[in-house]
Amino acid sequence: MKKSFVIRIDEDMYKLLEKWAHDEFRSVNGQMEYIISQSLIQAGRKGKKQKFPKPPDDLDS
Numbered sequence: 001m002k003k004s005f006v007i008r009i010d011e012d013m014y015k016l017l018e019k020w021a022h023d024e025f026r027s028v029n030g031q032m033e034y035i036i037s038q039s040l041i042q043a044g045r046k047g048k049k050q051k052f053p054k055p056p057d058d059l060d061s
Helices: 011-023 028-042
Strands: none
Touching: 011 028
């Protein structure tokens, strides 16, 4: 399942991101997911094939 959220970035940054996505045959959303995924791997927060753990159903206990 994917989570939706709003992100605000300035217009110039968006244009650069849009061009980069186009150059790599991705949507802007797909490019952002790729960039974030690569950053998480480089930071040691995510393995190359690791999935994020599913949160528990009951967060109060």
